[in-house]
Structures are given as structure tokens and as C-alpha cells.
Amino acid sequence: MTRFNAFSLLKNALSGNKNWTEQWPEVEPKSSYDVIIVGAGGHGLGAAYYLAKEHGITNVAVIDKGWLGGGNTGRNTTIIRSNYLYDESARLYDHAVDLWEDLSQDLNYNVMYSRRGVLMLAHNVHDVQSFKRHIHANRLNGVDNRWLTPEECKEYCPPLSISKNARYPVMGGALQERAGTARHDAVAWGYARGAAMRGVDIIQNCPVTAIRRNADGSVAGVETAKGFIKANKVGVSAAGHTSVVMQTADVRLPLESYPLQALVSEPVKPIFPCVVMSNAVHAYISQSDKGELVIGSGTDQYTSYSQRGGLPLIEHTVAAITEIFPIFNRMRMLRKWGGIVDVTPDRSAIISKTPVDGLYVNCGWGTGGFKATPGSAHTFAWTIAKNEPHPINAPFTMERFRTGRLIDEAAAAAVAH
């Protein structure tokens, strides 16, 4: 694997880019590993990377039923922000944003983290009050977030309509300038390459069919399409399929899997400088570096594993967007897709040990876990390596649903991305 730098770029350009080496090798699974991670999304690959880099644990396999990054990591709309209400969330998401800032350098892979700012629009008195509360809570936690008047919103995002006659008039907005977007695929590829360089095996197209346990209840390894693979520690990071995988180890989780859809327009010249979200009309939008408008909203209403979702939701989303950005009402939409997101009752993630010795789980990221990828992966690796949570993920246990110590971001924000 070649390191990327100006010299290697030049050298390979001169030879017509024909001599690049592979970024990670195609491998067959060994019969045993120290740690197996189920799910090669950003969170799973990242966990393997930090296990190798920070804890010296390199006898690791990441196993995916499809291709790496083919789950929600490669399907999301890439919004990164950390202005959540509660102290626990602020610490976790801000830890992630800290890591995003240097991630391209750390991985030697351009993840195109772009601090273009995320603006959340307020359309009614409730929004104004709740966003101002968020802003105060964030500032106490050292998380940047500030209030903009409608005119300042318009200045920050010129395509926005702040007409007083709009159906949903803009009464102001909360702006996090450190927030932004990143290239989703590059995050998966960068972590995969970084992990593989340190000796991690990445095994694709190999479904894990069950977690096998020893007579004493502890983890023995995983059954896969390529046979049994032994491991004393197994970390499950399977997003929408976490319930299905964990059930095979008799661990029941407070998760429900919903389709979440997104769509992109035909590519156009740069017009949209930031990310805009609106909880009241229930949609959000940004522009990718390729020029497409990237648009999304909430989940479909019913649980499903169909990874498709229904058209009524797309209609609702597009209606909402053209309502606040009338300028886009003649844009043609190019394609839409769905992912399966695992939603917890309090809309906060679970990064946790489980009642099964040697089995760990990182799930419940629902509609908004891309932003957390580096922070989640980093603390999950710590939890697996040391068999105890990092202080940042300690509140995100699965026991909180028994003790009642919820981290109720669900009540704090109706839409969470």
C-alpha cells in the first residue's frame, strides 16, 4: 500500500496512474482472531483502526455481509454537527468533531471534511425557544452554536427565502460554524486502508449468521458463510441489522429498524454554501462537491428491512424543501435510495458491554451516526480493548433502559441528523 503524498501522486501521474497498489488486500478469513468486528461500516472499520493504532491489537478481522461501506455509511447525507442538548451527547459528538478535524492527516486519506456550517431554521416560537435553549446549553459545554436573525440567515445562506409571506416564515436560526460535511465513502475507505496497513483483515461478502457462545456463556466466535471463526471478543457494529445479529447471542436490544431515505438532484454549479436543516418542515439540504443538491428528511413511519422506503415520504421532503427554497422548484431529481437505521427509544446510541462476556455492541445510531463515526469508533475500540467503557461512552450503556437514566435527545429535537 502506497502512502499518499505529493511525490507519489506525481510519480503515478507520470506513469498514467496505472501502478497504484491496492488499498487493502482481498483476504480469506483465518480460523481465529483476537477480536472480530461484525459490520464494515465507518463505525466498525474505525473501531478496528483504533484497536490497531491505539491499543496495539492487530489480530483483528472486520466481517461484512456485503461490501465495505455499503450500509448506511455509504448512503447517508454526511451532515456533521455536535450541537446536541445533553452533556453526555455534547461530549460524545464534540469528541467526534475534534477527531474529524485531523482525520485526513491521521489516515493519510482525504475524507474531505468541510466546515461549511450547519444552520437550523426556526419557524415558530417553540423552535426559537428550543434552539436558544440548545445554544445556551452548548455554550456551557464549550460547543459552538449561535443565534442568527432572519437577515443574518439570509446573508449566511443566500438561496434562502425569508419572505414574511412564506408559509413557514424564518424567525431566525441556530448556526454551528464548526459543523459541516465529509465524503462518506472516503471515511470507510480511509479507515479500511489504515486498518489493513496495520494488519487487520477485512472480509467482505461474508454474512455472520450467528454468534456462538461457550458453555460458560462467554463468546466463542462467529458462524459465517465461510465457516466458524473463533474469537474471544466480538464487537457488533451492524446498524439496522444489529437486533438480528444480537438475537443469536440471546441479547435483546431496545432497537427498531426503519427505512431512511435521501435523494440528490442533477448536478449544478455551486449555489448552496452550507447545510440547512428545518425541524418544522422536516427536511434538510446541502450541495455535494459534485454539484448535486443532497436532500433528506425523517424515516418512513413503519419498521422495515426493505432498504427502500416509500414515495409519500419523498414527496413530503421535496415539498418541504421547495417551500423554503422556492428557487429549487424546477430542479430535477436524479435518484433516491434508502438505508435501514436502528432507532433507540431515546434517540441516543448504545456503545456498551453486554451481559455476554466478550460481546460488545455499538448501535442505535439511527438517523444521525455518520457525524459520530470517529468518536464512536474510538470509544468502542477502547471499550473492547480494556473491557470497560471510555469515560465519554460510559453513559451510553444498554442498562440505561432498565435504570431509567435515558439520554433523551428524542425529546430535545424531533429530527436528529
Add this chain to the structure above:
Amino acid sequence: MLLIHCPYCDETLPEAEFTYAGQAHVIRHPEPSSQTDQEWEEFLFIRENVKGDHFERWRHFHGCGRYFNAVRNTVSDKFLTTYKAGAPRPQLSDLKEGGE
């Protein structure tokens, strides 16, 4: 768009008329104060989340307004049946043969 049969109106109508209301047959214990924390966790938060045939509740929100139960496959999103609230839970084996 899902097409859903309301067992009260006896009509098959588009999804937009209905709201989803979660897993069906989740029963509140008659003596809540006797329940342990673990039982409360089960009742409040733990759901089957099956990949396959799912018993669930729907409400004909923009129609008769009533809640009813359904069995839907969460992979194909096809409904196997819908039935009135309070009716016994159907046997899956019967549905597969007679189903749509």
C-alpha cells in the same frame, strides 16, 4: 406506497391515510406496581424488531380513526392480513397458505 386494508371500513386504501403505531399485542400488566425494573424495560422499550413477519398496529387516521392490527413482512413490506383490535392473534402458518 403501501396499500392497507382497514378491517373496520373493509376497504383497501393508500398508506397516506394511515399512521403506524408500533408492535402489536404488547400487554400492560394489570398490576404495574408489582413489576420489576427488568419487566418495565421489556414492556416499555424492548421490541421484536423481526426481519420477517411482524405483528403491528396501524390507525386509520384519515378515515374511521380506529386502531387495528396487521401482520406485515418487514422484508417485502407485504401485508399478510389485517384484523380488528381485540381479535386473537392469527397463526402465521394459516396466513402463509391463505395470504395474498
